[in-house]
Amino acid sequence: xxxxxxxxxxxxxxxxxxxxxxxxxxxxxxxxxxxxxxxxxxxxxxxxxxxxxxxxxxxxxxxxxxxxxxxxxxxxxxxxxxxxxxxxxxxxxxxxxxxxxxxxxxxxxxxxxxxxxxxxxxxxxxxxxxxxxxxxxxxxxxxxxxxxxxxxxxxxxxxxxxxxxxxxxxxxxxxxxxxxxxxxxxxxxxxxxxxxxxxxxxxxxxxxxxxxxxxxxxxxxxxxxxxxxxxxxxxxxxxxxxxxxxxxxxxxxxxxxxxxxxxxxxxxxxxxxxxxxxxxxxxxxxxxxxxxxxxxxxxx
Numbered sequence: 001x002x003x004x005x006x007x008x009x010x011x012x013x014x015x016x017x018x019x020x021x022x023x024x025x026x027x028x029x030x031x032x033x034x035x036x037x038x039x040x041x042x043x044x045x046x047x048x049x050x051x052x053x054x055x056x057x058x059x060x061x062x063x064x065x066x067x068x069x070x071x072x073x074x075x076x077x078x079x080x081x082x083x084x085x086x087x088x089x090x091x092x093x094x095x096x097x098x099x100x101x102x103x104x105x106x107x108x109x110x111x112x113x114x115x116x117x118x119x120x121x122x123x124x125x126x127x128x129x130x131x132x133x134x135x136x137x138x139x140x141x142x143x144x145x146x147x148x149x150x151x152x153x154x155x156x157x158x159x160x161x162x163x164x165x166x167x168x169x170x171x172x173x174x175x176x177x178x179x180x181x182x183x184x185x186x187x188x189x190x191x192x193x194x195x196x197x198x199x200x201x202x203x204x205x206x207x208x209x210x211x212x213x214x215x216x217x218x219x220x221x222x223x224x225x226x227x228x229x230x231x232x233x234x235x236x237x238x239x240x241x242x243x244x245x246x247x248x249x250x251x252x253x254x255x256x257x258x259x260x261x262x263x264x265x266x267x268x269x270x271x272x273x274x275x276x277x278x279x280x281x282x283x284x285x286x287x288x289x290x291x292x293x294x295x296x297x298x299x300x
Contacts, residue, residue: 016088
């Protein structure tokens with residue numbers, strides 16, 4: 001099941017395969033930590049010889065999200081609803097998608113774990129099928145929220161257009177009508193649009209045949225470049241969020257980064273449009289080579 005597949009109505013919350021909100025026994029009254037900015041770690045340092053401080057880097061801490069719950073069931077069915085809630089929010093080591101739709105706008109998701117569950121137990125509440133004052137608390141190690149739809153943009157290595165096809169007829173050149181310029185050439189460029197207000201960390205897949213593939217941010221000059229040769233069946237996957245570089249899903253190739261490569265985790269997509277260029281070593285121009293970039297618009 002894909003993230004957000006069950007989310008159709010305002011107020012729906014999907015955590016993994018568990019759906020909360022309208023049409024389910026578990027509703028929520030309030031939500032905190034979702035539209036608030038995350039807490040920050042500040043690198044600002046007080047000036048030793050003057051008033052004020054030297055501004056430092058601001059880094060967001062994990063996001064904590066809390067849902068205040070109301071559970072309504074048929075009389076005598078409360079235990080079954082609570083057991084289903086417990087199974088869907090069980091402690092786990094990995095983070096799963098948490099998707100929240102507040103109104104008619106597009107839902108947003110983050111990747112989180114449920115770190116606390118509270119369900120008040122009162123005999124009359126269980127008998128009547130109503131309990132209030134419950135809560136779920138989630139923690140997202142990445143505090144950014146993301147668009148549900150993942151964007152995919154692909155580029156090929158630069159290749160010229162073939163141009164007009166001139167025919168020689170009785171010693172004279174001629175053109176057939178309508179004019180045929182051949183297939184368009186490739187520029188090796190791609191435009192990506194981050195529609196959010198936070199930097200997004202893309203996943204990049206280089207596919208061969210290509211020698212020393214690279215991807216460059218035209219505006220900043222930041223580049224990712226790897227000194228290795230990829231065959232047609234090879235895929236070099238660069239996860240800029242995790243800072244990993246793997247060949248064919250297993251072997252690390254982080255050490256192949258060239259001197260002009262920036263650290264993977266600094267290669268981000270700022271809000272707005274970014275122009276990127278896919279390049280390779282001189283003489284490496286196979287039209288089958290490609291760079292595929294996958295990302296989601298990111299929001300604070």
